[in-house]
Amino acid sequence: MQQTETKERKKVIFSAIQPTGTFTLGNYLGAIRNWIPLQEEFNCIYALADLHAITVRQDPKKFRENIYEAYALLLACGIDLEKSLFFIQSHVSTHAQAAWLLNCYTQFGELSRMTQFKDKSARHTDNINAGLFTYPSLMAGDILLYQADMVPVGADQMQHLELTRNIAERFNGIYGNVFKVPEGFTPKVGARVKSLQDPTKKMSKSDENANSYIAILDKPEVIMKKFRRAVTDSEACVRYAEGKDGINNLMGIYSAVTGKSNAEIEQEFDGKGYGDFKTAVGEAVVEELRPIQEKFGKYIQDKAYLKECYEKSAEIARKISQRTLDKAMKKIGFVLK
Numbered sequence: 001m002q003q004t005e006t007k008e009r010k011k012v013i014f015s016a017i018q019p020t021g022t023f024t025l026g027n028y029l030g031a032i033r034n035w036i037p038l039q040e041e042f043n044c045i046y047a048l049a050d051l052h053a054i055t056v057r058q059d060p061k062k063f064r065e066n067i068y069e070a071y072a073l074l075l076a077c078g079i080d081l082e083k084s085l086f087f088i089q090s091h092v093s094t095h096a097q098a099a100w101l102l103n104c105y106t107q108f109g110e111l112s113r114m115t116q117f118k119d120k121s122a123r124h125t126d127n128i129n130a131g132l133f134t135y136p137s138l139m140a141g142d143i144l145l146y147q148a149d150m151v152p153v154g155a156d157q158m159q160h161l162e163l164t165r166n167i168a169e170r171f172n173g174i175y176g177n178v179f180k181v182p183e184g185f186t187p188k189v190g191a192r193v194k195s196l197q198d199p200t201k202k203m204s205k206s207d208e209n210a211n212s213y214i215a216i217l218d219k220p221e222v223i224m225k226k227f228r229r230a231v232t233d234s235e236a237c238v239r240y241a242e243g244k245d246g247i248n249n250l251m252g253i254y255s256a257v258t259g260k261s262n263a264e265i266e267q268e269f270d271g272k273g274y275g276d277f278k279t280a281v282g283e284a285v286v287e288e289l290r291p292i293q294e295k296f297g298k299y300i301q302d303k304a305y306l307k308e309c310y311e312k313s314a315e316i317a318r319k320i321s322q323r324t325l326d327k328a329m330k331k332i333g334f335v336l337k
């Protein structure tokens with residue numbers, strides 16, 4: 001790195017994703033893919049939020065597989081360890097420590113107002129555990145430990161980010177400047193992928209109907225079949241318009257993958273039927289995912305390589321985060337070891 005660059009501190013980006021099962025095309029276009037170009041410009045710190053994942057019950061064997069799979073998949077998507085950190089949250093114990101501290105600076109009322117908590121506790125009535133409730137303080141710890149300037153998040157996590165800012169401001173208000181107050185940003189709206197079977201709903205891997213989502217690891221023939229079955233309308237004209245949710249969604253996917261505008265897509269399929277359009281969308285997605293699937297296939301078989309990667313990042317993450325944790329603990333009045 002050149003001297004001039006080191007003087008001007010690169011902005012720090014932090015983000016994390018939970019390792020829960022297959023990622024969908026929606027996760028890829030809406031979140032993961034946006035992480036990749038950020039690496040050129042920023043100091044990116046990415047984590048697999050395995051501690052967050054146990055707020056709902058996990059099958060141990062499946063959970064472990066999901067962690068390996070998610071790690072290998074994100075590497076395959078283009079996280080570059082020459083430029084960024086990518087570690088497993090539970091390997092860096094400062095996260096759990098920070099969560100405890102921040103819990104004591106987070107109000108019961110604030111956590112009670114989190115819509116994700118309200119939704120999840122309504123859906124999992126048999127397991128409304130304290131971790132589900134304090135989940136946002138753990139997330140605040142993730143972010144604040146790295147003095148992150150910016151946090152790319154989906155719309156569903158914006159409320160947690162706002163809470164993180166409030167916690168940071170409150171802490172700083174008491175003890176002086178300890179935490180950087182982070183800005184959240186949601187990457188562009190164009191990539192909000194909807195269900196292929198009910199295009200008014202978000203594409204979700206928890207959907208009972210597997211035809212409604214494309215998994216990043218779906219085989220080409222499966223991807224083609226799912227697009228061919230995608231719900232459309234009876235107009236038989238490829239154009240972006242209100243009420244044409246199915247076609248709008250397919251156009252959004254095609255546009256995200258090819259970079260073509262809606263006008264260009266309409267022109268390309270002028271006079272052609274939905275069959276041709278669906279085939280084109282399917283083929284474009286297959287080509288986009290092919291190199292990722294190939295790399296994934298290599299990484300997932302090489303546990304030693306994966307270990308080398310996550311350990312290298314965790315070691316650096318431990319050092320960076322410990323500095324912030326020590327600073328916060330000292331301010332609170334703890335005797336540091």
Ligand code: TRP
Binds near residue numbers: 015153
């Ligand atoms: N809670 C986030 C989600 O489920 C994942 C997450 C954990 C996260 N820690 C984070 C996202 C810190 C951004 C920053 O999507």
